[in-house]
Amino acid sequence: MAHEDDFTAYVAARTPALSRTAYLLTGDAHLAEDLVQTALFKAAKAWHRIDGDPEPYVRRILYTQNVSWWRQRRLAESPLGDHDRPAASGSDVALRLTLEDALGRLTAKQRTVLVLRYFEDLTEVEAARTLGVSAGTVKSTTRQALGRLRTLAPELAELIGEPS
Incomplete structure (x- = not known):
């Protein structure tokens, strides 16, 4: 009980x-x-x-x-x-909608890796362990997903950061 x-x-x-x-x-x-x-x-x-x-x-x-x-x-x-969603200012709403649209156009694998890495704040090793893949797979999927976000929504450049 x-x-x-x-x-x-x-x-x-x-x-x-x-x-x-x-x-x-x-x-x-x-x-x-x-x-x-x-x-x-x-x-x-x-x-x-x-x-x-x-x-x-x-x-x-x-x-x-x-x-x-x-x-x-x-x-x-x-x-x-x-x-x-909580109430937000006009610019916050526009940013959120742009981000949601761009995330919605990623593959499920790419979105999952980004959620684990940046929303859940897991390290590459922790994300890899969670998904049952290698850390290299998490790294490459993160790189590909961020690259795709840069292409889909260049207005998110400040949020995403420049490629390294």
């Missing part, structure tokens, strides 16, 4: 953060909900085996499930839909 209470408390506390990450990974609010539910379902089945902080375990499920989905189905890319 204690495991069940711990899981319920974890879900209540962490679902909003997991949902934001899932939305950034998928670019679709409904698919993000499915991704979070799938990750939490898998975590619930293994909850009794999780020692310590469950966050890394659940996030790894979230990332690897997303990778599995785009590997299995090669889902057609769709533009980012409406998602709950």
Whole structure:
């Protein structure tokens, strides 16, 4: 019963953060909900085996499930839909829309790597471990994704930075 209470408390506390990450990974609010539910379902089945902080375990499920989905189905890319957003100034809204449009035109793999590296602030090694790929793959995918963003949205140059 204690495991069940711990899981319920974890879900209540962490679902909003997991949902934001899932939305950034998928670019679709409904698919993000499915991704979070799938990750939490898998975590619930293994909850009794999780020692310590469950966050890394659940996030790894979230990332690897997303990778599995785009590997299995090669889902057609769709533009980012409406998602709950805080009120922002006109220039913030324009920047956000430009960034969302550009991210929506990346491949799922490229978007996932950028989310892990820059939203989740993981190192290349941590992102590689999370995705089950080499650090070199994370480096090259990051480089390709940022290059594509520079091409798709040159107005984001200040945000993205110059290539090294």
